[in-house]
Amino acid sequence: MAHLGVADLAGTAQAAYGRDLRDVARLSGGSKKGVYRLTLDDGTTGVAYVWRASEDYWPEHEPDPLFGGASGRDLFLTAHTALSEAGMCVPRLVLVDTDVVVVEDLGAEFLEKQLDDSETLERLWDDLEAMHRRTSPRYGRPGTLQPLDAPPVPDVVLERALGHLKVCSERVPRITAERDRLETLLRQRHAVIEPREEYGLIHGELGPDHVLVADGRPVLIDIEGVMFFDVEWEHVFLEMRFGPHYRPVAGLDPARTALYRLAQHLSLAEGPLRLLDGDFPHRDAMREIAEHNVERVLAESD
Template identity: 55%
Template structure:
């Protein structure tokens, strides 16, 4: 979409008032589903605009998910606002809201949040491991607060009927994830020779692990893609969660399978007691298959970091096949 200063001036006026002038708008890297722009004003202060519009979304069009499927395309100001409320209520730091989501200032929807300038936790781990260790400890506290926020139904905040802000009861979460993993396996096998060669074994392993999972009726609040690149660091070395539109109430084991993958040897700082190992076994394999099929779909479009996506595919092909050992 490539919005300009002129495009974003009405947004800056609404967020910061008419007495301050927008002098630059820089599109930031990252984000596959929305545009992220740093707004710089004439007094040197800054904010960040999130813009939701089809032209800012690199993902190809997808089929409409089943009503009880929490894994549909996570985009839009409504999901952002609902997730922002949930994380704030849980005592989890997210960027302060400077302009509530609006649909009249631009084509599409826009919100403005504080500009957290400390970089990502991913970068900090390379730049200053000692500081990163303290941030990780605080992130572990945030994860535990987040996952302790429970609901009887699974699903995304803000994704129910109009006027409703809560998740809904539906199929068991493990059933949804199992069915999704089989679809991802089919899609991956059609495009990756190594997955195709092991397709039957992978399907049998998924079925075996699914059968071992016991029923559950309460779910915790999760981020959904909580990697170190989705954690910013503020000026007090506190972790700040971003890209929150995929937040949902779900088995927290799904998040922990992702945390294990993304944080590696730093994961123990984020671990919690009492996780269900049967769920983890199913969700680890389902996650690897998702991280093969999903990036391949993204590469069907014009996403710019193609080498990075191919690396994700290759890594998760290997990890999925390792599950058969």
């Protein structure tokens, strides 16, 4: 996949800063959008998010109505507004264009390199707790909430997990052998969940690689997955990604947590396997993620 260069983003730099563009560097990590550091003729920098087909490494597939469309300029802007209103720190907008958004370059390190900084971590957990307290009687993206009579969140998660189980069982013999057991386990965990009528605001994919640290303040990035949802979904992911640095919270529903843990491991096995069907460059890392989550899926039991 060819990356964008100075000629491709010179107009964006002019529109954002009124200056000539000296250099462009594609930053690592993006699979649905391109993330580029723009270096201007005076040495200052900005960051451009680019949503174009040429920047999307994911093979074509049937879209997931709630999760699968978690990319795009409009989702980014809606999420940016929702997080800002919730008091979360996000990069300042510099320019909004048709398929490009330019934000400030904070020149900050990722939190994954500062996990021993207890003060920053505590600030993140406090910020997230406040964010999760922002609620809605309907779930979904802040700008397109699902109707009140939409299927309950656990039903949505179950159907999605069954789809991921089907795909994984077609590609991973060890899961093929355990498919019936795993399907039964998913349905058993789903069956004991009690109804809920309120959902919290979540990031949706918050690992330490999606948090920058600027002057000791956690700054959220890769925010297109922001939605109102069961907060247990977020906490399962946080526990997976932060490991011993995760701060548990009281009041989570253990039934939802159990279902969502298995569902997320299935998702994190199926997604990387599908991404490897394309030309995603960081292939070893994707294989490791898929293998790790296959093992975690198989380890789940009654």
